[in-house]
Amino acid sequence: MSALAATDATAPQPLLSVRDLTKAFPIRGGLLKREIGSVRAVDGVNFEIGPSETFGLVGESGCGKSTTGRCVLRLIEPSSGELRFEGKDVMSLSGDRLRALRRDIQIIFQDPYASLNPRMTVGAIIGEALTIHGLATSRPQYEARIVHLLETVGLQADHMTRYPHEFSGGQRQRIGIARALAVEPKLIICDEPVSALDVSIQAQVINLLEDLQQRFGIAYLFVAHDLSVVEHISRRVAVMYLGRIVETAASRQLYSTPKHPYTEALLSAVPIPDPSVKRKRIRLKGEVPSPINPPSGCHFHSRCPLAKDICSTEVPKLKESAPGHLVACHFR
Amino acid sequence: MGNYLLRRLIVAVPSLLGISLILFVLLALAPGDPFGELASNPNIPPEVREALRVKFGMDDPILVRYLHWLVAMVHGDWGFSFASRVNVDTLILQRIPTTLYVVGTAQLLALAVALPIGVLAATRPYSIFDQIANTFAFIGFSLPTFFTGLLLILIFSVNLGWLPFVYRTDIHATGWLWYWENIKQAIMPVTVLGLYQAASYTRYIRSAVLDVIKLDYVTTARAKGLDESKVIVKHVVRNALIPVVTLVALQMPTVFGGAIVTEQIFRVPGIGSLLISAILANDTPVIMAVTFVFACLVVLFNLIADILYGWLDPRISFR
Numbered sequence: 184m185s186a187l188a189a190t191d192a193t194a195p196q197p198l199l200s201v202r203d204l205t206k207a208f209p210i211r212g213g214l215l216k217r218e219i220g221s222v223r224a225v226d227g228v229n230f231e232i233g234p235s236e237t238f239g240l241v242g243e244s245g246c247g248k249s250t251t252g253r254c255v256l257r258l259i260e261p262s263s264g265e266l267r268f269e270g271k272d273v274m275s276l277s278g279d280r281l282r283a284l285r286r287d288i289q290i291i292f293q294d295p296y297a298s299l300n301p302r303m304t305v306g307a308i309i310g311e312a313l314t315i316h317g318l319a320t321s322r323p324q325y326e327a328r329i330v331h332l333l334e335t336v337g338l339q340a341d342h343m344t345r346y347p348h349e350f351s352g353g354q355r356q357r358i359g360i361a362r363a364l365a366v367e368p369k370l371i372i373c374d375e376p377v378s379a380l381d382v383s384i385q386a387q388v389i390n391l392l393e394d395l396q397q398r399f400g401i402a403y404l405f406v407a408h409d410l411s412v413v414e415h416i417s418r419r420v421a422v423m424y425l426g427r428i429v430e431t432a433a434s435r436q437l438y439s440t441p442k443h444p445y446t447e448a449l450l451s452a453v454p455i456p457d458p459s460v461k462r463k464r465i466r467l468k469g470e471v472p473s474p475i476n477p478p479s480g481c482h483f484h485s486r487c488p489l490a491k492d493i494c495s496t497e498v499p500k501l502k503e504s505a506p507g508h509l510v511a512c513h514f515r
Numbered sequence: 516m517g518n519y520l521l522r523r524l525i526v527a528v529p530s531l532l533g534i535s536l537i538l539f540v541l542l543a544l545a546p547g548d549p550f551g552e553l554a555s556n557p558n559i560p561p562e563v564r565e566a567l568r569v570k571f572g573m574d575d576p577i578l579v580r581y582l583h584w585l586v587a588m589v590h591g592d593w594g595f596s597f598a599s600r601v602n603v604d605t606l607i608l609q610r611i612p613t614t615l616y617v618v619g620t621a622q623l624l625a626l627a628v629a630l631p632i633g634v635l636a637a638t639r640p641y642s643i644f645d646q647i648a649n650t651f652a653f654i655g656f657s658l659p660t661f662f663t664g665l666l667l668i669l670i671f672s673v674n675l676g677w678l679p680f681v682y683r684t685d686i687h688a689t690g691w692l693w694y695w696e697n698i699k700q701a702i703m704p705v706t707v708l709g710l711y712q713a714a715s716y717t718r719y720i721r722s723a724v725l726d727v728i729k730l731d732y733v734t735t736a737r738a739k740g741l742d743e744s745k746v747i748v749k750h751v752v753r754n755a756l757i758p759v760v761t762l763v764a765l766q767m768p769t770v771f772g773g774a775i776v777t778e779q780i781f782r783v784p785g786i787g788s789l790l791i792s793a794i795l796a797n798d799t800p801v802i803m804a805v806t807f808v809f810a811c812l813v814v815l816f817n818l819i820a821d822i823l824y825g826w827l828d829p830r831i832s833f834r
Contacts, residue, residue, distance in 0.1 A: 216641075258734055285740035298731035300750055301830055312739040346829040362735070 196270055197231035198402050199255065199288075199370055204228040204264035206250050210475065222474050224250040225261070226426035226482075229501065232370065235400040239417030239434065241410055241449070243471055247426040248406045249293075252372040255404065256288050257281060268370070286316050289363035293375035295355035299347035305358055306343035309333070312365040332361040336391060353384035360391065370402045377412060389416055410453050414438050419507075422446045425474055425482040428501060432508040442510040445483050481513070489514050519833035520822070527814050534810045535588075538803060539581045547797045584803065594800030598793065603804045606789065611771065613684060614778070614785030616697075617704050618770045624709030625716055626763065632713075633720025634752055637728060648717060655714025664707045664780040671703060678703055682783040704781040708774050712766070719762060723755040757827045764820035768812035 205228075207221040224247040232238045240248045253259040255266060257273065266273035268287060276284055292298035299308055309329050310319075319325035330340040336357040347355055356376060363371050373392065377385040389412060395401060407413050413420055414434055421431040422445065430443040441447045448465040455462070467486045472478055478485045484494035493513050501511040568574055572583060587594065593603040636645040672680035679700045686696045727733065728751050736750040737743070771786065778787035786805060793801035825831040 253734075256738060258737055282740040282742060285738055290735075290738045292731045292735065294731055298735050300732040300736070300754065302754055302828065311736075311741070315740050348830045359735075362739075366740070 197267075198234045198236075198269060199232040199404070200265075200267045201228060201230050201251075201255065202265035202267075204251065204254055204266065205262045206247070206254055206259060207262045220475055223426050223477065224474060225254060226477075228264075228423075228426070228428055230421055230428065230431065232402050232404060234369070235396060235402050236419070237396065237403040237405055237417045239413035239420040240404065240406045240423060241408060241413050241420060242423035243408065243449075245471065245474065246423045247474070248408075248423050249374050251423070252290070252374045252404055252406045255372060256285065256290055258290070282315075286366045287368055288370045288372065289366060289368040290372040290374060291356070291359050291363050291376045294379050295352050295359055296379075298359055299355060299362075301347055304344055304346055305333070305338075305350075308347070308358065309343075309362045309365050312362065316366055318366065328365070332365055335364065335395070336361040337387075351384075352380050353387060356380060356384075356388050357391065360388075360395070364395065364399075367399070368401065370404065373403050373405045373407075375407050376405075378407065378409065385412065392416065410438075410450065422449065425471065425477050427482055427511065429483065429512070430508075430510045431501070432505075432510075436505070436508055442504055442508065442515040443483075443512050444487050444489050444515075481511070516833050520818075523818050523821070527818070531811060531814060532585075535585070535807050536581060538806050538810070539584060540577055542799050542803060543577045543580065588807075593804045596793075596798055596801045598796040598798040598801070603800050606801065607786065607804060607808065610784060610786050610789045613682075613783060614787065615770065617682075617701055617778075617783055617785060618708065618774055620701065621705045621708035621774075622712060622763075622766065622770055624705055625712035628710070628713040629716030629720055633717045634724055634747065634755075636717070637721045637724035637755075638747060638751075640725060645721075648721070652714045652717045655710055656718075658711075660707050660711050660774070660777045661780055663711070664703070664777060667703045667707060668780070680781065682781050684784055704774075704777050704783055707780075708777050716759070716762075720755070720759055723758055724751060727751050727755040757824065760823050760827060761820045764816050764823060765813075767816045767819075768809060771808070771812050 204225055205223070206225040207223045209218045210220045210222065211217065212219045226247070228247075228251055230238065230240075240251060242248045250259060254261040254264075255273075257266075257276075261274070264274070268284065273284060299305075303311075306326070306329050309332055310325055313319045313325055313328055319328055326343075329343055333340060333342055338354065338357055338361070342350075342354075342358075347358065350358065356379075359376075376392070377388050380388060392403065393416060396403065403416070405413060405417055417434045419431065420434050420437045421428045422437070422443065423429070424445050430437065430441065430446045432442075437446065438450065441450050444465075448467050451463065451465045465488070469486055472482070472485055478495065480493075480495040480497050481487070481490075481499050484490040487494065489512075491513070497513070499511045499513045501509045504510045504515060572580055575583075584594070591604075593607070595601075596603050596606055599606055632648050636648040639645055668680045671678045680703070682700050682704070686693055688696050733746060733750050736746045741749075774785075775787035775791055777783070778785045779791055782788070790802065790805045792798075793805065822833075825833055
């Protein structure tokens, strides 16, 4: 396991590669409920995740980051694009083969209160996945696995027979993590896993996730809107705006030298816990435009301080501006 | 749990006393009494009428009469039906099997229809199936049973002559034929009542399932790799049915209490029609006993619903 954890992110074959991923939700209206438009929640997203790498995906609410995460697992069916997991085409899978994929890719949800079935005991919630994928052959083995998983995430064996409502938010999120770990996945989609938790509990859960990565070599797609959490946990980070990735770079690089004007604005909004530090806040005009009718060309041009004519006519390509630093802007 | 049950049962006593007092006073204040018709009957001398009234304590103050009734009730004496000239409990026990058979079957039919349709409609919201199901549910509870009942009688009894339109308890047949006749005469009342009930159950189940189906733990179940039918049965339906169980449990008193309108249309000799004829005949002991039994059943099934709820939903504890 530890050998796997040491594998470099730049290994020849990425664990997951996403090409031109698009998800459009149709809007129906009128008397005949015909399609009158669509919300392009995800609009041509590209990224790769290496084995045991943490890839952060940040952006404001509604920018399509959670949809991207769910599309990777095909919990939401993508409209188009290419998904490859360990070189296998994920888009063509169906039925049993698609379910088998869910042994390799798991997901942790934002709301630990809604993501656990209130009528099942913790043991049953964790154990169900074991049964589905045939990971336990006997009752003692099944129970031993559940106890082991609970202990791995810092819970106790006797929690097995309890129900989710008997636990705190942080404990519930641990249950969610244990459940995801049960099938020994290679990639876990963390869909805002700490956004619903207290700050002190957030740190515990983040540390747990990092610890698990060290031990089992799991890769994470870490979706969040909290920039400092993402900076802390991710090796590489992508910034999304209205369904598109506007910038991708190594975490340190992105935070120290942001290139895209949107990233700059976003980072300038992160509070610094020191009132004596003065810095220039970049304030964006207006609200995020509606994804039903996004601005032409570069989606950001309507609020961008650098915008010129070309920005409203031509979509900027995501191109390398420094080694490993990709940015989608005509001027950077 | 034991404490909870005991406390609920103790609380039930004053509420049942209150209900019975209100019922009794209302009946006493209503115009007319079982001896009303004797007054206009020239064959009965006024002295006899007066003697009867005194004997049954008809002119005592209401509270005294109520206390008499209560003491008798506690001793198992449910009173005497003046119209039928038998004890009320005998009368009720005669009628209950028919009501249980007809109304109970109708409830089972309603659930058997509503469960699959409601769940299927919710798993494919706004699909063609859903829209058809919704339309029929809407029609179903818009049409009153006295209309659909008469419509069915007109079609299947009068025009086609397939089914009898008067329900009989004295069927002169033996063996299989007896069963067949009993089934045949129950078809129409059961259908009318069952489909009417199914319509509202369908709407209820559909919305309960829709509430649950979009929750994260259902997505979690899919993410585990569970196949869709198991996700629906194990994670969605089991949670969605908790409120439905309560609804059904609260419908149970009607299974005993009968369906007044439907029983009347098809001449089903059940509790519902007993109540109607007792009201028409000013037969107060019967009205009192039937309504009181009904009240007891409502209280009992409320308690059962609460216990079921706690058993089905581990988040609820009995305190």
